[in-house]
Amino acid sequence: MISDGCQWRKYGQKLAKGNPCPRAYYRCTMAIGCPVRKQIQRCVRDKTILITTYEGKHNHPLPPTAAVLAKTTSAAASMLLSGSTATEAAPNGNSNPSFLSSSNNFLFPHHFLYSNSSTMASLSSSSPNYPTITLDLAQAPLINNHSLHSQRALSSTPNCQTQNIPPSNGYPGFQGHPQMHMLPPPQAQHLLLNNQYPSSLMGNVGATIASDPSFGSKLAIAISSMVGASATNPGMLNGNTNGCTNISSSTSAIIAHGDAS
């Protein structure tokens, strides 16, 4: 498990159909009565990927680490919504999705995907009820062709929402640039599951990311915060419930990159 800055208590575990790895259920215990829950499950195609699904809205202020992550994700989502993908990202005239809150109890996007394969780290988000965001924090591309790498990454691993990306020296301290996709529900789910990403959208997303020089630093802050939280909360990092391998090795690699920045 990667710590996201919040405190969680496991309340159940089930074997889901079609996936030999059990799904674990956690409840936020940072405040009494906090309704936020999350599910953690390994990707059936790539067991190094952990799929974390958040549900609900915190009824308490988030700790700094979680708040930074939340605000960074929110900022990234806002950036895309206000960018060239806005018309595709905001169907039905809804240009202000409910999860794009600036408050401290920001509603987490619904899916985060974590990977412990080598030095890669990934996170992603999607939901049938909210715009889908895929933040791919994999190792960075060799060249600065964002849309090209978006397409290549997304076509490499069917049914998994995050993929490896070739390394590069894109963002200092993070050695990678995020792949971020925002798609309208329910088409988002359809596109993700069926591996059909419109090239025009991917190109627009890449261009949007490339046009925001602050995006990389925002993301680096978020990841550093997550890693920092893990380092100060070994119980969360090494809990290793439900038989999952902890990812301390990969997060350590991220720490090194973060410190280098």
Add this chain to the structure above:
DNA sequence: CGACTTTGACCAGCGC
């Protein structure tokens, strides 16, 4: 001893 995890049981929704 308190906090947390484990795990079988229970319940609701859904399709047949």
Add this chain to the structure above:
DNA sequence: GCGCTGGTCAAAGTCG
């Protein structure tokens, strides 16, 4: 109605 599945509960076990 029945069976399957996903989500939750709660008692028992574990750990520091």
